[in-house]
Amino acid sequence: MPNAKKKRAAKQEDFKKKKLKVGKGKALPDNYTDTSFTSKSISLPNQSITEDKSQQITTSRNLTLTDLLSKLKHYSGNVKKDGLSGMQELLGKHPELIVTSLGEIVKGIVKLFIDSDRDVRKALHKFLQETFANIEKVEIVPFVPLLLVYTSSALTHIMEDIRMDGTKLLEIWIDLVPEIVCTNYWQRICDNFASLLAVKANTLQVGSSNATGNMNSSTAVKNAAANTHLHIHKGKLDILTCLSKFLDAGLFEHQQDKFWFMYDYLSDRHDKKAFKRRFNPDNKALTVEWDAPASATYTPASAMTNSYVPYLSDQPLTFSGLRLFESSTGQESTQQQKVQTSMFTLEDRVADVKALIDAYQGMLMGHWLESAPVVFNTSRTITVTPALQMLYTVLRMTLILWRAMVSNGGIENTDNAWLNTHLQQLLKHACIYFPYGMSAVGNPGAKVNGMLQEMNIMTCELTSLWLLARKYQGQDDETLPPWADKIVDYVLGLLGYEVHVDNKETMTTMTSDFRADNLMDLFPAIWGFLNCLEGQDQENMVKAIVGFYAQGHSQSPLTRTSLAFLGRVYLIQSMPSYNGRFVIKKDSVFAEQMAVWAEGLPRRLYELRTAHLDASQVKQEECAWEENSLPFMDALAGPQLAL
Numbered sequence: 001m002p003n004a005k006k007k008r009a010a011k012q013e014d015f016k017k018k019k020l021k022v023g024k025g026k027a028l029p030d031n032y033t034d035t036s037f038t039s040k041s042i043s044l045p046n047q048s049i050t051e052d053k054s055q056q057i058t059t060s061r062n063l064t065l066t067d068l069l070s071k072l073k074h075y076s077g078n079v080k081k082d083g084l085s086g087m088q089e090l091l092g093k094h095p096e097l098i099v100t101s102l103g104e105i106v107k108g109i110v111k112l113f114i115d116s117d118r119d120v121r122k123a124l125h126k127f128l129q130e131t132f133a134n135i136e137k138v139e140i141v142p143f144v145p146l147l148l149v150y151t152s153s154a155l156t157h158i159m160e161d162i163r164m165d166g167t168k169l170l171e172i173w174i175d176l177v178p179e180i181v182c183t184n185y186w187q188r189i190c191d192n193f194a195s196l197l198a199v200k201a202n203t204l205q206v207g208s209s210n211a212t213g214n215m216n217s218s219t220a221v222k223n224a225a226a227n228t229h230l231h232i233h234k235g236k237l238d239i240l241t242c243l244s245k246f247l248d249a250g251l252f253e254h255q256q257d258k259f260w261f262m263y264d265y266l267s268d269r270h271d272k273k274a275f276k277r278r279f280n281p282d283n284k285a286l287t288v289e290w291d292a293p294a295s296a297t298y299t300p301a302s303a304m305t306n307s308y309v310p311y312l313s314d315q316p317l318t319f320s321g322l323r324l325f326e327s328s329t330g331q332e333s334t335q336q337q338k339v340q341t342s343m344f345t346l347e348d349r350v351a352d353v354k355a356l357i358d359a360y361q362g363m364l365m366g367h368w369l370e371s372a373p374v375v376f377n378t379s380r381t382i383t384v385t386p387a388l389q390m391l392y393t394v395l396r397m398t399l400i401l402w403r404a405m406v407s408n409g410g411i412e413n414t415d416n417a418w419l420n421t422h423l424q425q426l427l428k429h430a431c432i433y434f435p436y437g438m439s440a441v442g443n444p445g446a447k448v449n450g451m452l453q454e455m456n457i458m459t460c461e462l463t464s465l466w467l468l469a470r471k472y473q474g475q476d477d478e479t480l481p482p483w484a485d486k487i488v489d490y491v492l493g494l495l496g497y498e499v500h501v502d503n504k505e506t507m508t509t510m511t512s513d514f515r516a517d518n519l520m521d522l523f524p525a526i527w528g529f530l531n532c533l534e535g536q537d538q539e540n541m542v543k544a545i546v547g548f549y550a551q552g553h554s555q556s557p558l559t560r561t562s563l564a565f566l567g568r569v570y571l572i573q574s575m576p577s578y579n580g581r582f583v584i585k586k587d588s589v590f591a592e593q594m595a596v597w598a599e600g601l602p603r604r605l606y607e608l609r610t611a612h613l614d615a616s617q618v619k620q621e622e623c624a625w626e627e628n629s630l631p632f633m634d635a636l637a638g639p640q641l642a643l
Helices: 002-013 065-071 077-093 096-100 102-114 118-134 137-155 160-176 178-184 186-196 217-227 233-251 260-265 269-278 326-341 346-351 353-375 386-407 416-431 446-472 482-494 516-532 535-551 557-574 589-599 601-608 613-629 631-635
Strands: 497-499 505-507
Touching: 065 077, 065 102, 077 096, 077 102, 077 118, 096 102, 102 118, 102 137, 102 160, 118 160, 137 160, 137 178, 137 186, 160 178, 160 186, 160 233, 178 186, 178 233, 186 233, 233 346, 233 353, 233 386, 260 269, 260 386, 260 516, 260 557, 269 557, 346 353, 353 386, 353 416, 386 416, 386 446, 416 446, 416 482, 446 482, 446 516, 482 497, 482 516, 482 535, 497 535, 516 535, 516 557, 535 557, 535 589, 557 589, 589 601
Parallel strands: none
Antiparallel strands: 497 505
16 A cells, blocks of 8 residues: 555656745756857967968078067967077077067067076076177167166066076176176166175165275174075075176276286376287277267377377267257256266276175175085095085185275275284185195096186285285284295295205296196286285295296296296386386396396297297387386396397
8 A cells, every 4th residue: 555655646746836945946847958059269370380481581480580579478488488499590590680680589588587487597598698699799788778677677586596597697798798787787786786695785885985984794794694595505606606707897997908917006097008008019009989078188198199189070060069058968968967977987886895895705704614614524525516616706706806905095095903804814714725625535627626726826816915905004024924924835836936944945847737827817916925025035936936937948838928927027117107015126136036037038039939929029028128127127238138
């Protein structure tokens, strides 16, 4: 019977009306058919591979520059990389396209400076290195403001890896247009580095009158270590390497001249030019650039020089150019003055180098103390590591700053306490491991040996600058500190000069790994020691360099390099504005040494003949000046010097 009731209820279920409930839709019948539909449109644009572009410059994939630039706006990183690689291919095959389309290219790539994709930024850096290096400076100058604005944005980006890549971009612009970067954007970039290194920005206000007086360098240094988020050696290294390159480009103007260090001892700018032209036969004529707004006067290098009017132009002068009425040129002059106030000349940049030392020297000291024990561990071989590169960069950046102190005359006004804090302490810590690499285990290789040799030479030059600053303070004590005496002996040893216990002097053979470029790098240190040492130490330095020249073969690059140095040491004595402390007086030991050197010049000239015309020209200049230029040359035999 129960089964019969279930069957009866099931039959009645089909005819039972379901109750509707509030908030619920009506149930669809079983035989309901859904008649709704959706549609999608398919767009088939013209395919680039089939499009006729025979009249246009295209890549191997038939893409034009416009097509490639459009890829740079895509959201996908892979598409952007394809666009950059295509542009690199296109511009490599057709370099003339770079100049004609440079504005479009710059506008398309600047937004990639802060792209979030690391691979895109890496591809961009490769593109800039291989493409922009071939562009003439005059072509890229109009786009430098836009490029540097986006570079500054990358340097101050919230993401650390973008900031690191921003330093690489800045290095490219420094290589291409260093004058514009340093002149127009000096303060902005200094502020960016202050932010990167967590140095207080108020310690780097270039041009402030009280910048050197109200500075708390120790606080800035401690904050640099505590506040910075760059805990990896590589990140710190990239920033300091870029900063040292920026400072080197901004604080010096004689990077191309190998004997730039001598110009700081000539107080007159005309003497500097005349001294430079004497050894540069290709630059005998003086060129004056036309500058319409300027009102500077021209002074001939010599009173015997024929005067001439330098401000001439082959273009007709317009009415506004005559400047007859202030109303016609007032607005233009005002705009020009506004532009010039934001520019920093070399004198402006060098004037506040002491503020830069206050801000950075303590931080550099911290990096040295952190890295030196790791590198110079005697239980293992020294290799190229970020720690070794950090030590190299610390010495390099310190040397750049202190060279600028010499060029602006600030080294003459340093007090003993400031000098001890900002230079002597670093040198004392460095001398613990000096000469670098002497106690290392195994053979580190040619690259490491080269870096260590350069570090030794930089330490020698820094020591000479410290001794020079101490000399300006009035400390005429001939006794050197033990650590400084150790460095002076190292320089004498490099030149092959040895003083034995019985005061017997001998010349030894130079090591085979000491090259002409190493000797050229050592000359600033030797010149500094000649101007700061006293007594026997100074005499030994003169004997060392003269003896090194005398024992070398005429065809040797080391001999020719030492000849160029000695010739300038000799001839600079006759310049009216020479203010160096090293003076060759008549009947002095220095005069005797220089007389021995001068007597051998004709023979050297005969041995060189026409093999090395540059060295022969230096010898002829020296021989021509010998009898009449300097008082001490009266002690020389005149007939022996005649050519």
